[in-house]
Amino acid sequence: MIINTLELQNFGIYSGRNELDLTPETKYNKTRPVILIGGKNGAGKSTMFEAIKLCLYGKKSLEGKVSQKEYLEYLDSRINWYTPEDETVMIKMTFSLYRDNIDPTLAKEYKYDLTREWYREGNTVKEEFTIYQDNVLIELDEEFWEDFIEEVIPQGVIDLFFFDGEKIQGLAEANNAELEKSIKALLNLAIIPTLSRDLRNIYKRHIEQGADKVSKNIIAQTNNDIKRIQKELQKLTYSYGEATTKVGSVKRKIESLEKKLKETGGEFYEERDHLKSEEGRLKANVNQVNLEIGSDCGELTPFLLAPNLVKRVLENVEEEVQAKEIQSSQKVLMNKKAELEKKLKKILKESKIDKSKDEEIYNKVSGFLASWESESNIESKYNIGPIELREVKARLSNNHLEKFLKDFDKLEGIHRSLDTIQKKIEAAANDDVIISIHEQINEQNLILGQKSKDQELILKEKNQRENELKILQKNLQKVHDRIDRSEDQSLNYEKIDQVVSVLKKFEDRLTKIKVANLEDEILNCYRQIHRKNGFISRVNINAETFDVTMFDNQQRVIPVDKLSAGEKQVYATSVLWALSNLSGQSLPMVIDTPLGRLDSEHRDNLIKNFFPNASHQVVILSTDTEIDEEYYTRMKNDISHTYCIDFSIDDKNSNVGGGYLFNEGKA
Known part of the structure; x- marks a missing residue:
């Protein structure tokens, strides 16, 4: 896959239309994989990183479960302040991708044009999404937009190639959940638990059809009650999410006022x-x-x-x-x-x-x-x-x-x-200013108290419904178990159970094999970018808990959490590089703020060994304190071209221009 172009219009801190050509160029018979985008802190590097994932996956690009209303509120918050009324917010991407996960006769390189666009209409936000495959419009209902892209480029896989400081930090702090998530995405193992659940659900529907009349009535009534409570739970979950958002909003207001109070000397005034x-x-x-x-x-x-x-x-x-x-x-x-x-x-x-x-x-x-x-x-x-x-x-x-x-x-x-x-x-400021801020804080604290109370009541009702749902599901399971014990169904149940057991064993075995491969690949990548040659001789990953243990040449354990901040970042980068190598996918790598905590020797190794070899296309979003003039000169033979994000202090907006932070034109 190659990301050919990226276009941002009125998105976040970016005003107007900003276009970037991201296709790596060949110079002097050498393809240069690196596209370097420079920007000061706060200029909009992370916003660009965010835009790429948002264009691809929409609501699924946001962390956690997000309701449609919350998603639209998020889109509304990303509209640039100075967007003219006759303009929309737009993120547009074009990329080329060789697809072989379809009919072999159709396997070839495809070109895709994605445009995600939204605008305000009254009190709500309207979103539009279009996909062109080889200049042919793919007509899809809104509910299937992300599913189509997920089929073309699974988000779990692309997450291995798109990483920022937060993802690096998660792995650097020996976050097992982050590593487990990445490994399961690499193996596409999420399909196995889903398949197991589907098999049991199919079996349940099968035995329900063969049940006696009394059992059928009980099952039907219980299923109706379950559906009713699930609908109520869905509404309560949405209401709880709204209430949580409101509580968070009031807390942020209080934090802002307390910050203002501190800035005006209020903390000293009180004493x-x-x-x-x-x-x-x-x-x-x-x-x-x-x-x-x-x-x-x-x-x-x-x-x-x-x-x-x-x-x-x-x-x-x-x-x-x-x-x-x-x-x-x-x-x-x-x-x-x-x-x-x-x-x-x-x-x-x-x-x-x-x-x-x-x-x-x-x-x-x-x-x-x-x-x-x-x-x-x-x-x-x-x-x-x-x-x-x-x-x-x-x-x-x-x-x-x-x-x-x-x-x-x-x-x-x-x-x-x-x-x-x-x-x-x-x-300490004068009395009038302090008293005014104190009154605002007290007012917001009263509002917070009421909003928190509303949130607690919704949560209490939600917990009650969840308990009712568990009881109904348990009663339904008892009916199923009674039918399962009949001679006609016991054989079918055993077969389903055997299939699920085999799937679990398959998942465990595949995980162990891939984890063993990952151990070797992490060690290989780590040695390429760590400044101490031979510092690590072996990496061990527990295939069940995903705990990582590193060993030195004397086979002494080196705890990951005892590494320095720079060494942790090198370790995390090695893990991500290893995962991307093992994915078997040829995808571009997008890296936001790559050198934040590294010393000069580690930076040297990343610039020499990692950036030129990480992928066939490496988009780096960096500050001038990370890739400065010295490092830029060292990387020059691997840089295709550069861009600079210019932030206007007067307008509080950013625009993308040519060149890097201290030069003009292409590399």
């Missing part, structure tokens, strides 16, 4: 009183710390800046204090000396010792007491006592210096907090 109180407390703390620092600075702390001088002064002070202590002691001793001499004279006078010896004794004792006398020549400069000295030494210690520095750090921290608080207070 402004608290902020003001906090501001006052911090200012008081600043004053207190300043007083403490000022007190320190007014006394001895500045001397800490001259430690050598302080040391010498303290030594002199200690000498002076010691001298004073000696002088004080000397004074006490001299008093004691005089007292002892007086007592000695009295004792000698009253004693019976020879008087000639009195003077000798007195002189010896007096001489001994004279040794207590000492003179200090230190001049008193500081007039500091020992207690004051100890206090000064404590104030000039390292501990006091540390406290002094901590006070300064504390003051700096308080100032930072105070600055943050004051900025928040300044950011």
Whole structure:
């Protein structure tokens, strides 16, 4: 398959008519597979990706089950704001496809022209879809549009070739459901459960026809009740979908208002009183710390800046204090000396010792007491006592210096907090603006409460109907089981059961075979685009749970969820490349934002090994930060031609032009 052209008219962000020729060209005897489309973030790359799938599959291109009303609302939301009243919204594709899944005599390459167009008519949207095969209009009722395209190009298969950041992310996060979905699409296994259900339904209708009259009446009445409840459930499901949409719409309004409130300073306004109180407390703390620092600075702390001088002064002070202590002691001793001499004279006078010896004794004792006398020549400069000295030494210690520095750090921290608080207070908007937004939020919250209540009531009724349906189906099954036990039907039932069992075994075996092939292909693709050669030696996929296990050269497990963001993207890209290779289909590959999380080495490998070899036609939607001038130059020999999505800031619209983001013309 080759997508030849794509045309967008008034779709989403695209205004007017935008045409792209996507057919790969041959230059210098080499077919260049890559068509490079560049655009800044928000310019419309993903919108173009969305348009291709929408043109092909319509309502089925949207995720999940979507009602017709929801689909038309979606189409309405994709109408460009500036679409003239006399113009429609249109997506047009032409592609060529070799078909061999039909009558062999008709197998050949066909050309298809698809046009999906819609417009507003009153309060609703009208959609038209036309398909031309080899310039012949295929006339189909609206309900069969997507079925015809599904037959030509199964959506499950083309999903393997069209992938964006979201799909890569799903696989990168080891999403088993995403991988299982892709593998079943590859094998077209959805047909087997459908076939099994159809066989059982055919059998049920068969046994109903052969049932007795009473059983037939019960079956008929039960089937009527089932159909009635199914219709009610269909309406309730639609109503629940509408209610969910309304709840979501109100929530988005509230989110928008809360964002606006935040932008205008509302989040700070709500706590402004608290902020003001906090501001006052911090200012008081600043004053207190300043007083403490000022007190320190007014006394001895500045001397800490001259430690050598302080040391010498303290030594002199200690000498002076010691001298004073000696002088004080000397004074006490001299008093004691005089007292002892007086007592000695009295004792000698009253004693019976020879008087000639009195003077000798007195002189010896007096001489001994004279040794207590000492003179200090230190001049008193500081007039500091020992207690004051100890206090000064404590104030000039390292501990006091540390406290002094901590006070300064504390003051700096308080100032930072105070600055943050004051900025928040300044950011708070005026009362009128905030009150208005608050009133709108409160109003929307009341609406949300009512809409949520309506949604809950519908869901409750829906659950009741589902339970009633289960009971009816269970009763119907009991009737079938009773008839099954009859001799006439037991053999048929066993045959049906055997066929279903064989189909299940066939599905399991085919899955295991394809999974084994996929393991080898993932490893092959991974090695081509991963920067570490030999990093992975084996890939194992559980055919039942679809858990993926990777092993290194030492056969140690490498959990996928432990890979870096870039390695996860390489792994996911390898899985998608492997799936497309195993599909056996020759389809174009469309890749949106391919290099987002990759480092330079991984980007090099993708540009060298993946893009030129991924398919015969590779449409890449990229930003200039992914494929820049350097990578563009490296890819140039594989690029057929380029386009640039130009976004107008003034008009808020995009248009497609020639060239890439930094050059003009074709590659």
